[in-house]
Amino acid sequence: MERLLKKLSSILEDKFEKHGYDKRYGMVTVSNRPELCQFQCNGALAAAKQYKKAPIQIANQIVEELKDVEEFEKVEAVNPGFINITLKDSFIVKYLSDMSEDKKLGCSEAENPLTIVVDYGGANVAKPLHVGHLRAAIIGESIKRISRFLGHNVIGDVHLGDWGLQIGMVISEVKRRNPELPYFDDNFTGEYPAEAPFTIDELEEIYPAASKLAKSDEAAMEEARKATFELQNGKTGYIALWKHILAVSVADLKKNYSKLNVEFDLWKGESDSQKYIGDMVKSLKEQGYTYESEGALVIDVAKEDDSYTVPPFILLKSDGATLYSTTDLATILERVKEYDPDQIIYVVDKRQGLHFEQVFRCAYKTKIAPEKLKLDFIGFGTMNGKDGKPFKTREGGVMRLQDLIKMIKDNVREKLKDSDSMDEAEREEIARIVGLAALKYGDLSNQITKDYVFDLDKFASFEGNTGPYIQYTVVRIKSILNKCQDLINKEELKLINPCSGVERDLMLKLSSFNEVVEKSFIDRTPNKICEYLYDTANLLNRFYHDNRIISEENQEKKVSWIKLISITKAVLETGLELLGLEVPERM
Template identity: 65%
Template sequence: MKIFIDEISDVVKSTFEELGYDKESGKVTVSNRPDLCQYQCNGALANAKRYKKAPSVIAQEIVEKLKENKFFSKLEIAGPGFINITVNDKLIIDYVNKMNNDEKFGTSSATKVKKIFVDYGGANVAKPLHIGHLRSAIIGESIKRIAKFIGHDVIGDVHLGDWGLQMGMVISEVERRNPNLPYFNEGFTGEYPKEAPFTIDELEEIYPYASSLAKNDEKVMNAAKQATLELQQGREGYLALWKHILNVSVNDLKKNYGALNVDFELWNGESDAQKFIPDMIKYLKDNRYCYESEGALVIDVSKEEDKSALPPLLLLKSDGASLYGTTDLATVVERVRNYKADEIIYLADKRQGLHYEQFFRAAKKSGIAGENVELDFIGFGTMNGKDGKPFKTREGGVMRLADLINLIKEAGKEKLKGNKNISAGDVEEISSKVGLAALKYGDLSNQASKDYIFDIDRFASFEGNTGPYILYTIVRIKSILNKANTSELTENVLEPQSDTERNLMLQLIKFNEVIELSFRERAPHKICEYVYELSNNFNKFYNDTRILYEEDENKKISWLVLITLVKDVLEQCLDLLGMESVEKM
């Protein structure tokens, strides 16, 4: 379905063109004074100088012509030449009913289906997920879901950090603690143990200890670097131990990501790109895209128009070891060659913007990412505490993501305490969904690039612009529908009986526009804005209308059809944000 406001714009643009004025200036926007009109057009002012006419004269011509069209119920000229537009209710009703009969509520599928990769920023194995991983996970998941809903072929890749120095640190630390394990005996010829020599809890203690030790002991750091090099060169014992690290970590990561309702089509890591690196380096050398600098291999990415020169991208260190840039480039090789990617979307802290600019330029300059391959970086801000600093535990440490999820879940339980409508057996499931909605909506309702304050009390509130408020609105609608005790509603929505009903419809019909805008701008917060306004409009309509007590059966059924559509649209939006509705609250 065509976006509703675009349908109106097309009529007004055609009128501008028919009367000899610039067509594009006839663009219609939502009114910033809804008390006066629904839409407005300021095109008369834009044409005044060019056509040497007063804008009020041009506006009058446009209005007189538009009055011939049944689209509009009211047209007025305001100020120096603004055109205020109110559309015919029939146009709104027809659009709402079309939405109701469309499985995607009027959202058109992409005319050109793209193969899109969403790269979630690379959680490191051997480390617990912490709150720094929250934003890439939930923003990435929402963007992936929106793209799929639009009709694109989307692959979410966790892109694990599983091949760098942290692996060498863990391996060398395990050797210091258990030197007799077969992984460290180069002469071992038997079968390596199937069970890992550590649990996830032990593994999560090993890495920070080894990292801290290496920073203060050059001998320990050199041992870690040597272990990393030997791992990357294929030492069998180290590879076997590395696989244990990976398996134990991934099982724990899947549990934690699952608790966030986040899933991946691919569980690839930096290690999966290693096989592409030798040929890629040869290609870059043969085509003179890279050169040696102080023993390292680099590729120059600066441009003449740069106000300050970008440093070159480091491909190989002097000892031949690869780096993040090498792996990232090789991953593009894989995604373009093996998966035919049209677009790759990366999510990471915005402070990593320089790295992504460097390797994007390298990928484009070298042709690794061809002209038709789009590389997009979504840099997100920091989740801060009420003191404006990065959110910490009470003890001042970085909070584990699992602890944060439990914290918000307990806040959900607290809100449900004493609710007699919820059985003890349902509390766990409902509080999990309410808590997750509080957490994810609290994050996603902010523009991704902005820092925001994590306020558990505000996020968990059933009032205001929060996830629980949206859930509560859906529960209220479900309660009405249950009390109505109707079978499947197949009737159409009728003419609105009040301003609150009309405003609810006008908000509903923005759905496809918001979804397309959210995808185009990579902006899940636009959906949050939409569902909050839709919930507000519904609640005003609910307070203004005695739905279940209406004696006119046609009106009553029309209202039930309308609020069913509102519920379905709200639930669809929640799904696109990675949340689930509940039956009771």
């Protein structure tokens, strides 16, 4: 279905072109002065310089051509050259009715679907998820959902940190605690145990202990480096132990990501790229891309027109060990070979920007990334406490993600405690759904690149620009529709022209849903969907307070209102789903 702004722009573009002007000047936008008009075109102002005419002269020419356009109720030229447009109510109703019949509410599926890999996990195995993992997970999930909704082939990859020094630290710590285990016996020839020698709780205690020791004891650090080297060179006992670490960690990660309503298509990690590294390094050497610098193998990625320093890409350290840069480059090679993507989107902390710029430049320079492949880095800001510093526990430590989820869920449950109509199980489920919306919407409603302050009371409020407020609006609509079910069952729901300004405004807002979703896809801005949902919910609630929908005696008007709030419900629910949020049956 054609977007409303595109439809209106096409009309004006034809008129500009008819008078010999470039059609691009016919672009229509939503009016920034809604008290004057609904839409506007400022093209005459821009065209005036090129065609050496007064802007108002051009605007008047175009307006004269638009007076008989059936979609327009009013069109006028205003000094110094604005073209103001107001649509006929009948046209708005027709457009909204057509949109309501479309399975995707007017959002067109891509004519040429892209294959997109979204890399939005980045958790390390053997460690619990903490608040630092929140933004990548929920932003990436939303980008995946929006892209998939518009018909693209999207592959979500968790890309675990499962092959670095932290694994060597864990292995060496397990050896210190349990040296009798067969994984450390070089003469062992039997089958290794099927069960891991630790639980997730034990594993999550092992890594911090190992890390603390390695940082304070050079001998322990050397043991960890040695264990890492032996693992990466195929020592069988360490491979078996590593598989246990991976299995136990992934099971726990899946459980915790599931609590966020986040799902991945691929549970791959750095280790999956290892099989490509040897041949990749050899090929890059043979093609003359590499040289040695202080013993390390590097590739220059700086450009002559750089206004800042971009250091060389380090392929191998002086001891021959790989780095994150090596595995990230090999992962691009792996993804190209296995999925042939048109785009790879990395949702990562913005402080990693220089690293990914080096990786992307190296991938293009070495032809590992073909020209058609778009490598896209989406760097997000940090979630901070009210002190403006990265969010911590009261004790000053890094907060586990599961503890954060519980904290906001408990806050919502407290708000529901006085509801006598809910049993404990229902209250718990509603607290889960609403608490998760409070957390995720509170994050997604902010511009991705900016830091934001985590405010528990604000995010969990049932009023204002919050997830619970949007959910409450949908629940309110559900309640009205339930009370009107007999009428809905026997009447064909049909829209009529709006009876008030707020009703007209709600219709226009609903008609722009496809515009917002498609722009959010192009710009990677889930916050625009949040902004749209909040505006729509506000209009719905204003409309609700101005009209007695259930007791309305005019049958035609009542049926139209039921149709209108049904469309609003569908739009709000779809928008929330694109953000990865659910709606309870009641609140």
